[in-house]
Amino acid sequence: MAPRLLIIGLDSVPPHLLFERYAHVMPFVTALRQRGRYGALRSTDPPITVPAWVSLTSGRTPAELGLYGFRQMPPQGRALCLPSAADVPHPRLWDLACAAGLRSAVVSVPLTWPLPAHPHLYMTADFLAPGTDSPWAAPPALQDELHARFGPYRFDVDHFRHRPPADVAADVHDFSRQHFAIFRHLLTTRRPHFGMLVDLGPDRFHHALLSQMRGNALDPGGKYYALLDAEIAQTAALAGPETLLMLVSDHGVKPLQGVCYLNEWLWQAGYLVLHAAPRRPTPLSKADVDWARTRAWAEGGYHGRIYLNTPARSPQSRLRPADAAATLAALHRDLSALPLRDGTTLHNRVFTALELYGPDFVGQPPDLTVYCDDLNLRANATLGTGMLLGRTNDTGADDANHDHRGIYLLAHPKGPSLSHLPPLGELPITEIFHLGCAALGLSDAPSSLAGRS
Secondary structure: OOOOEEEEEEOOOOHHHHHHHOHHHOHHHHHHHHHOEEEEEEOOOOOOHHHHHHHHHHOOOHHHHOOOOOOEOOOOOOOOEOOOHHHOOOOOHHHHHHHOOOOEEEEOOOOOOOOOOOOOEEEEOOOOOOOOOOOOEEOHHHHHHHHHHHOOOOOOOOOOOOOOHHHHHHHHHHHHHHHHHHHHHHHHHHOOOEEEEEEOHHHHHHHHHHHHOOOOOOOHHHHHHHHHHHHHHHHHOOOOOOOEEEEEOOOEEEEOOOEEEHHHHHHHOOOOOEOOOOOOOEOHHHOOEOOOOOOEEEEOEOOEEEEEOOOOOOOOOOOOHHHHHHHHHHHHHHHHEEEOOOOOEEEOEEEEHHHHHOOOOOOOOOOEEEEHHHHOOEEEOOEOOOOOEEOOOOOOOOOEEEEOEEEEEEEOOOOOOOOOOOOOOOEEOOHHHHHHHHHHOOOOOOOOOOOOO
């Protein structure tokens, strides 16, 4: 039995790399494009692994999921925490497939730990799992089987921001090979109706080597994208005439040009107040913050998150509800255009939670989401640098930032061509869920979901 649906996720792959720059080293994917439908997949706001992969597999937006990034703000307090699969309130493709009696094989899809216990599900954990000391495969017997055949399970590419790029490149090759091999093993031994793999390798490769990826003969990206093409081809060989193959990515990527020290600006502008100035660059968590007089602070990452210092988040806060709205409006205005010392202006894209998510969002989104210089800059929460802009990433060397445009490619590797169908254009990321439900014949998928049939 061949699967009805195969989804191969390539984390962080944008259209211009897969469909243009490296098309010459990807003959199989290029051939699929000629017989399928492909284009740009619009990621979530923010374009981050979590919530993007969860939206893709559940058909729900971040506003419906209550997931707004790698770390979440609790209802009370200001300490961000990592989410897990227990925080996903809606079923995902494999949940619906298993409920319909269809077998599913799922490898390394983000936010799947703790692993669910479905009688028709074979799953390995993603990179956010605690590690090999905790269960990383389900059912439990699968763990010993995979370890014996493939060696220690690779959750991530270790220390990819702190090693020479050539070492990272070699490690990413091994990482991707292992995950594709595990996926093919499950496809041939468990014969699922639905299979999904997310390869985190492209994301790690781009963060370490994007500046070296120019498409020429000396380009390390050519060798890696050729490997991906070969792995995809081997996997697609297991498809049948009725199998629909989807290549997708959760977001795109663009060159990282530096960092913006948001808390430094909030401090200089008087929104964030300190008892004493730090003597050296200091994380916000270790700074001597006057939480009684502070009106807002920032959390860093590939995008900036501004939180008002409300009494629910800080018992010492004196920020009254009437003042909170005025503070938010002033921050929105001021952060959108920041004057620099050289006389130029840094133009950021700034959104309130209402603008991004509407009035009915759940959970605790940031009060403001900031795409620093339209995602050309990373947001840095460090205090005490004396600068608004800098070159150094607080988490280590980094070549890339996330972008909104990922990819999709839909084709029957051994079945009828789709090239006669009209172009689909740019699709929202939630659309993959609906297309997946249609391919699996899941007519009982919730009808209220965002996206199209």
